[in-house]
Amino acid sequence: MDRHDSTFGVQLFIYDLSRGMARQLSPIMLGKQLDGIWHTSIVIYGEEFFYGGAGISSCPPCLQGGTMLGPPDTVVELGNTEVTEEIFMDYLSSLGETTYSGDKYRLFEHNCNTFTNEVAQFLTGNKIPSYITDLPSEVLSTPFGQVLRPILDSIHIAPPGGNVISSQNNHS
Amino acid sequence: MAENSGTDPAVETNIEENAVASATIIKVTVKTPKDKEEIAIAEDSSVAQFKEEISKRFKAQQDQLVLIFAGKILKDGDTLGQHGIKDGLTVHLVIKTAQKTSGAGSSQTSASSGPGPSQGTTAGSADTSPAGNLGTPLGTGPSPTPTQPPNILAGFGDLSGLANLGMGSANFMELQQQMQRQLMSNPEMLSQIMENPLVQSMMSNPDLMRQMIVANPQMQHLMERNPEISHMLNNPELMRQTMELARNPAMMQEMMRNQDRALSNLESIPGGYNALRRMYTDIQEPMFSAAREQFGNNPFSPSRTENREPLPNPWGTTDTTATTTTSGTATTTSSTTSSTTPSVSNPLGISSSSLGNGMFNSPGMQSLMQQISENPQLMQNMLSAPYMRTMMQSLAQNPDIASQVARPSFIEQQLMQQMLQMFAGGTASTQTPEVRFQQQLEQLSSMGFINREANIQALIATGGDINAAIERLLGSQPS
Numbered sequence: 001m002d003r004h005d006s007t008f009g010v011q012l013f014i015y016d017l018s019r020g021m022a023r024q025l026s027p028i029m030l031g032k033q034l035d036g037i038w039h040t041s042i043v044i045y046g047e048e049f050f051y052g053g054a055g056i057s058s059c060p061p062c063l064q065g066g067t068m069l070g071p072p073d074t075v076v077e078l079g080n081t082e083v084t085e086e087i088f089m090d091y092l093s094s095l096g097e098t099t100y101s102g103d104k105y106r107l108f109e110h111n112c113n114t115f116t117n118e119v120a121q122f123l124t125g126n127k128i129p130s131y132i133t134d135l136p137s138e139v140l141s142t143p144f145g146q147v148l149r150p151i152l153d154s155i156h157i158a159p160p161g162g163n164v165i166s167s168q169n170n171h172s
Numbered sequence: 173m174a175e176n177s178g179t180d181p182a183v184e185t186n187i188e189e190n191a192v193a194s195a196t197i198i199k200v201t202v203k204t205p206k207d208k209e210e211i212a213i214a215e216d217s218s219v220a221q222f223k224e225e226i227s228k229r230f231k232a233q234q235d236q237l238v239l240i241f242a243g244k245i246l247k248d249g250d251t252l253g254q255h256g257i258k259d260g261l262t263v264h265l266v267i268k269t270a271q272k273t274s275g276a277g278s279s280q281t282s283a284s285s286g287p288g289p290s291q292g293t294t295a296g297s298a299d300t301s302p303a304g305n306l307g308t309p310l311g312t313g314p315s316p317t318p319t320q321p322p323n324i325l326a327g328f329g330d331l332s333g334l335a336n337l338g339m340g341s342a343n344f345m346e347l348q349q350q351m352q353r354q355l356m357s358n359p360e361m362l363s364q365i366m367e368n369p370l371v372q373s374m375m376s377n378p379d380l381m382r383q384m385i386v387a388n389p390q391m392q393h394l395m396e397r398n399p400e401i402s403h404m405l406n407n408p409e410l411m412r413q414t415m416e417l418a419r420n421p422a423m424m425q426e427m428m429r430n431q432d433r434a435l436s437n438l439e440s441i442p443g444g445y446n447a448l449r450r451m452y453t454d455i456q457e458p459m460f461s462a463a464r465e466q467f468g469n470n471p472f473s474p475s476r477t478e479n480r481e482p483l484p485n486p487w488g489t490t491d492t493t494a495t496t497t498t499s500g501t502a503t504t505t506s507s508t509t510s511s512t513t514p515s516v517s518n519p520l521g522i523s524s525s526s527l528g529n530g531m532f533n534s535p536g537m538q539s540l541m542q543q544i545s546e547n548p549q550l551m552q553n554m555l556s557a558p559y560m561r562t563m564m565q566s567l568a569q570n571p572d573i574a575s576q577v578a579r580p581s582f583i584e585q586q587l588m589q590q591m592l593q594m595f596a597g598g599t600a601s602t603q604t605p606e607v608r609f610q611q612q613l614e615q616l617s618s619m620g621f622i623n624r625e626a627n628i629q630a631l632i633a634t635g636g637d638i639n640a641a642i643e644r645l646l647g648s649q650p651s
Contacts, residue, residue, distance in 0.1 A: 091266045094206055094267075099206075122240060
């Protein structure tokens with residue numbers, strides 16, 4: 001490792017995919033209060049990484065107008081990491097080939113938040129806030145969620161405006 | 173290796189002071205992106221030894237291994253204890269691939285390595301806003317392709333489009349009103365929404381719709397006023413029917429026309445006319461005022477208030493008789509185009525046309541429709557009151573029409589249709605009819621129908637359908 005002991009800040013960008021609708025409609029539709037439909041991404045080395053129907057993607061973080069989701073609802077500091085970009089990209093490539101390829105995307109069980117949780121742990125040892133990872137089970141525990149499940153399972157959220165990371169690419 | 177030789181005094185992590193005692197074996201999970209293994213190792217070993225074990229297990233070279241724990245890279249000289257690695261914890265492993273990727277990676281890192289240290293230091297100084305660090309053009313290869321198919325839109329698309337509509341309000345009623353307004357201004361949206369499979373499957377679940385409707389505070393208000401609404405809501409069959417109707421606008425149109433016809437035939441029955449009129453006023457009164465509260469101002473232009481004033485009567489007063497003479501015919505045109513001046517039996521000047529299509533096109537009824545649409549059974553229940561019986565008696569004498577009306581969902585189906593028509597077609601009624609039907613009016617006048625008022629009436633009654641309007645205009649000529 002020729003890298004000196006520098007650390008990089010790791011942030012978690014949290015987006016509400018429903019743009020506030022969930023907060024208003026969830027009590028009615030689900031019977032419980034959900035403040036949002038959370039999509040998250042990890043921001044490190046000045047780039048935003050997220051998992052979607054197209055696999056792991058990266059783009060300049062939203063503040064520079066990256067994904068189409070606009071500015072994040074919340075930004076959480078996950079801490080610092082010594083992991084260099086090089087290592088991280090290796091790591092992501094491996095992930096992208098195995099557990100986080102595009103076709104493994106499942107809206108409820110294996111989604112962007114699963115990815116960010118894992119990456120966060122890799123980078124900092126911390127997990128992402130639990131209200132995000134608990135969301136799918138919260139939804140599924142309502143009758144409405146059960147009804148919608150077949151439909152939602154087929155939805156792949158793939159925010160455009162990113163490059164897919166794969167082992168073939170030279171680290172987009 | 174002697175005991176705890178590697179333990180530095182300057183230990184910042186929470187390690188047990190004397191992790192000595194020869195080698196207590198701990199089991200550490202080593203996780204790669206691809207898989208994970210449990211490795212038993214002495215608690216006080218060094219990272220180098222750990223890597224040795226790992227390289228055996230993972231069949232990789234020791235210098236390819238990068239171990240990460242709690243965000244720190246474990247260097248060979250460290251010990252496990254130094255980093256607080258204990259039994260049962262997970263350490264992440266990245267196996268560096270062959271040089272070429274790291275070569276590419278290094279070209280990138282070299283691009284960023286210039287400002288890299290500054291990046292590192294700014295990151296270290298607790299200011300980690302990526303915006304600040306983007307002095308580095310990370311030169312990420314191909315620029316982001318915006319053409320990536322937005323799969324998200326396939327599912328949530330229209331709904332999230334809806335979500336963007338005036339989302340500032342926290343008040344649900346406000347939200348609803350805003351949605352209405354948006355829907356009104358964009359008739360396409362409703363059909364888009366209807367086509368959305370999400371919505372459709374939602375609609376096919378009556379329980380769900382019932383829940384949604386019940387939760388609406390306005391509905392609850394209505395329910396207080398009329399407990400029969402809750403009966404309606406508890407009838408899944410009815411809800412299903414209603415949802416079917418709501419889902420299929422074409423079907424709605426069809427049914428609407430049928431029932432317009434049926435209803436206007438009703439007028440010609442002795443007694444039926446009065447019953448209809450009573451029905452209209454009795455229901456329309458409370459509903460309209462209720463709807464008024466909701467809508468605030470009547471969104472429709474003043475020229476379209478309910479038919480309290482006599483509509484202009486270009487064909488002369490003989491039309492009142494023309495109405496009754498056409499009772500036998502199935503066609504609605506003649507009986508519904510005429511307008512009536514106020515007479516003794518018709519003090520409000522409610523013409524037959526208003527009771528036919530016009531009745532349901534008036535803004536009062538339209539807002540009523542909207543209320544009714546949320547509780548189709550309401551109408552029926554209310555109608556099962558006295559005047560309905562009168563009507564039924566009259567109808568009994570005329571079996572044809574009786575069969576049409578006797579369908580329990582007759583009224584509310586009609587109203588549902590009207591509601592949808594209002595949404596889909598009449599949304600433009602925020603403008604005056606003259607403006608709405610500008611084009612049609614021109615067409616009509618070029619065809620020789622110079623009576624603008626009559627044209628407008630006809631167009632309104634037919635919802636802008638030129639051919640039907642022409643039929644009306646032609647049929648209304650006393651032949």
